[in-house]
Amino acid sequence: LDSHSHSLFSRSAIGTFFQERPLLTNPFTQDALLRAYLRRHLPEQEVQRDLLRFGERLVTEIEALGRQCELKPPVLQHYDAWGRRVDRILTCDAWTRLKHISAQEGLVAAGYERTYGEWSRVYQMSKMYLFAPSAGLYTCPLAMTDGAAKVIESLGVPVREAFERLTTRDEKRFWTSGQWMTERRGGSDVSSGTETVARRQQDGRFKLYGFKWFTSATDADMTLTLARITDRSGHSTAGSRGLSLFMAEVWDADGSSNGVEVQRLKDKLGTRQVPTAELLLDGMNAQLLSEEGRGVASIANMLTITRIYNTVCAAAAMRRISHLCREYACKRSAFGKLLKDHALHVQTLSRLEVETRAAFLLTMEVCRLLGREENRSASDRDTLLLRLLTPVAKLYTAKQAVCVVSEGLESFGGQGYIEDTGLPSMLRDAQVLSIWEGTTNVLSLDVLRSIAKSSGSVLQAFFVDVNERLLAADASAALRPAVSSLRTSLSALKRFAQTAASRPAGTLELSARDLAYSLARIYMGALLVDHAAWEDATHTDIYAALRWCDQDLCPVVSGDAVGCYDPQTAAMDTALVYDG
Ligand code: UCC
Numbered sequence: 106l107d108s109h110s111h112s113l114f115s116r117s118a119i120g121t122f123f124q125e126r127p128l129l130t131n132p133f134t135q136d137a138l139l140r141a142y143l144r145r146h147l148p149e150q151e152v153q154r155d156l157l158r159f160g161e162r163l164v165t166e167i168e169a170l171g172r173q174c175e176l177k178p179p180v181l182q183h184y185d186a187w188g189r190r191v192d193r194i195l196t197c198d199a200w201t202r203l204k205h206i207s208a209q210e211g212l213v214a215a216g217y218e219r220t221y222g223e224w225s226r227v228y229q230m231s232k233m234y235l236f237a238p239s240a241g242l243y244t245c246p247l248a249m250t251d252g253a254a255k256v257i258e259s260l261g262v263p264v265r266e267a268f269e270r271l272t273t274r275d276e277k278r279f280w281t282s283g284q285w286m287t288e289r290r291g292g293s294d295v296s297s298g299t300e301t302v303a304r305r306q307q308d309g310r311f312k313l314y315g316f317k318w319f320t321s322a323t324d325a326d327m328t329l330t331l332a333r334i335t336d337r338s339g340h341s342t343a344g345s346r347g348l349s350l351f352m353a354e355v356w357d358a359d360g361s362s363n364g365v366e367v368q369r370l371k372d373k374l375g376t377r378q379v380p381t382a383e384l385l386l387d388g389m390n391a392q393l394l395s396e397e398g399r400g401v402a403s404i405a406n407m408l409t410i411t412r413i414y415n416t417v418c419a420a421a422a423m424r425r426i427s428h429l430c431r432e433y434a435c436k437r438s439a440f441g442k443l444l445k446d447h448a449l450h451v452q453t454l455s456r457l458e459v460e461t462r463a464a465f466l467l468t469m470e471v472c473r474l475l476g477r478e479e480n481r482s483a484s485d486r487d488t489l490l491l492r493l494l495t496p497v498a499k500l501y502t503a504k505q506a507v508c509v510v511s512e513g514l515e516s517f518g519g520q521g522y523i524e525d526t527g528l529p530s531m532l533r534d535a536q537v538l539s540i541w542e543g544t545t546n547v548l549s550l551d552v553l554r555s556i557a558k559s560s561g562s563v564l565q566a567f568f569v570d571v572n573e574r575l576l577a578a579d580a581s582a583a584l585r586p587a588v589s590s591l592r593t594s595l596s597a598l599k600r601f602a603q604t605a606a607s608r609p610a611g612t613l614e615l616s617a618r619d620l621a622y623s624l625a626r627i628y629m630g631a632l633l634v635d636h637a638a639w640e641d642a643t644h645t646d647i648y649a650a651l652r653w654c655d656q657d658l659c660p661v662v663s664g665d666a667v668g669c670y671d672p673q674t675a676a677m678d679t680a681l682v683y684d685g
């Protein structure tokens with residue numbers, strides 16, 4: 106009777122094995138390279154203590170908030186119960202909490218307090234880098250907030266309250282900002298794509314009329330945006346010279362919008378935590394910030410900051426997936442042993458680690474240069490390098506992040522594809538990094554712009570800087586193969602650059618992406634070598650530098666060798682793409 110009732114009433118057997126999940130532990134203590142980098146450059150105990158404490162807060166509090174933002178995406182309420190148009194963007198409590206935490210932790214403020222002089226940006230961005238993968242994309246509004254503060258500071262315009270609110274640690278006063286540039290006709294080609302007009306009012310302020318096609322974190326308190334000022338007869342200037350930069354508060358004190366209709370929220374592949382809207386500006390009150398017609402040049406400072414944040418977040422995504430992959434490999438067994446004991450699996454993870462390290466060092470170098478510029482301690486070379494490396498770092502690390510996160514998901518096998526592990530959202534969110542804030546090609550052209558505008562000085566600065574770093578590593582026998590391939594690539598790149606100007610029209614444009622990749626790979630190699638040549642470096646630092654330099658460091662020269670940039674290639678590319 107007993108065994109009969111047992112089989113009748115017991116639950117069906119589901120087995121006894123349950124895989125242990127990968128556990129997130131303090132990302133600061135887990136990150137050997139970040140700790141070593143800070144030990145070398147910013148060894149203040151106070152910084153170490155703050156990051157250690159913040160790492161714990163990430164694990165015990167912030168990680169869950171970020172996940173909630175993914176699970177409870179924002180919704181748009183068009184009408185109130187009585188039929189009035191209200192256009193409220195409703196975000197979850199965790200999103201609000203992340204805003205408060207961002208203020209408390211000084212995630213933007215630290216960049217402006219400048220407690221650590223020229224290293225202040227390195228401190229701030231180290232914290233941002235730890236925060237980003239747990240933050241439910243709250244880094245997106247923070248990036249634009251920081252960018253807006255930078256624009257206001259650099260233009261020296263009298264909007265003190267806004268600047269103070271963007272950079273405060275007081276969560277009750279803290280404001281975030283949007284960055285509304287993209288319109289239906291063009292997000293890359295902002296100059297011809299912008300149809301929004303600005304009508305001057307009696308009091309010297311403006312009313313804006315237009316349609317912004319992508320506006321992220323639209324729950325922001327204020328925004329910077331571009332529009333064309335019209336004259337009395339309603340005419341405006343076309344192109345870049347017709348664009349001016351405006352600042353506006355998005356919501357009035359009573360919660361109603363400042364002449365903004367939220368048409369709808371975008372239905373997106375990723376970044377679902379962030380409200381991204383289409384907005385009709387129907388008489389939005391705004392203040393002119395730039396000189397008339399200097400809108401693009403004036404918002405460039407915001408682009409620099411947001412592109413650096415993009416880079417930080419790309420490197421951070423790589424670090425987080427690598428962290429989780431190695432953790433999981435200590436828990437998951439296959440074919441009789443843990444994944445960590447399968448050499449081929451660990452080789453795969455080590456390749457992700459090399460990419461992550463290279464991305465991290467480039468990221469921190471750009472932050473260091475930004476900090477020096479803001480501290481007024483930048484040399485001419487630093488300034489030139491900051492201009493060149495900002496687009497290079499953004500475009501290259503974004504692509505790396507997609508590859509590294511994708512490969513990383515595979516290392517969890519089928520679980521990497523399962524939503525409630527939280528892993529797939531990492532891939533979705535990585536995919537946007539190469540699209541917003543300038544696509545890969547548009548940023549490659551920005552690299553060319555920086556070269557042309559400086560009459561080649563940015564490239565000179567690049568060559569001198571890489572050379573110096575390699576010279577300093579000459580004493581290391583272990584690094585010799587890496588140094589030697591970097592020197593060979595650098596010379597080849599120099600030869601390419603010397604002949605580029607005299608080539609047929611169109612050559613440079615066709616080579617732009619490969620040129621940007623070459624600059625990225627060589628510079629990352631130089632930074633890995635530089636780090637590995639440091640007296641406290643480890644064998645793994647040397648190994649990472651050697652592995653990085655095993656690849657084609659200068660794809661623009663390889664591409665040139667097979668005629669990729671010859672003028673007739675463009676016609677062949679067209680024929681190939683449109684075959685049939
Ligand atoms: O996507 C967006 C927000 C996403 C959410 C935030 C995420 C943040 C990261 C968080 C991570 C989790 S906002 C939309 C972003 N949109 C773009 O990035 C636009 C992409 N297109 C470009 O970048 C184009 O190259 C343009 C729009 C800048 C090109 O405009 P023009 O008018 O054709 O360019 P011009 O005529 O060459 O340049 C006009 C002036 C020049 O200065 P002057 O007049 O003094 O000679 C240029 O040197 O602007 C200057 N300029 C720059 N200066 C242009 N680009 C730059 C630059 N990058 N740096 C300095």
Ligand code: FAD
Nearest residue numbers: 284285286287291292293319320321541542543544546547
């Ligand atoms: P297009 O400019 O039409 O580009 C299409 C393709 O053409 C791209 O592959 C591009 O690389 C290529 N291309 C364009 N020009 C050239 C060229 N000269 N040479 C070679 N190739 C070229 N914008 C904002 O202003 N504010 C926001 O808050 C914001 N949030 C966003 C959030 C999300 C989730 C996304 C996806 C976008 C957001 N954007 C925002 C818009 C984003 O900045 C633009 O989508 C982006 O800059 C590209 O512009 P586009 O969509 O018009 O593409």
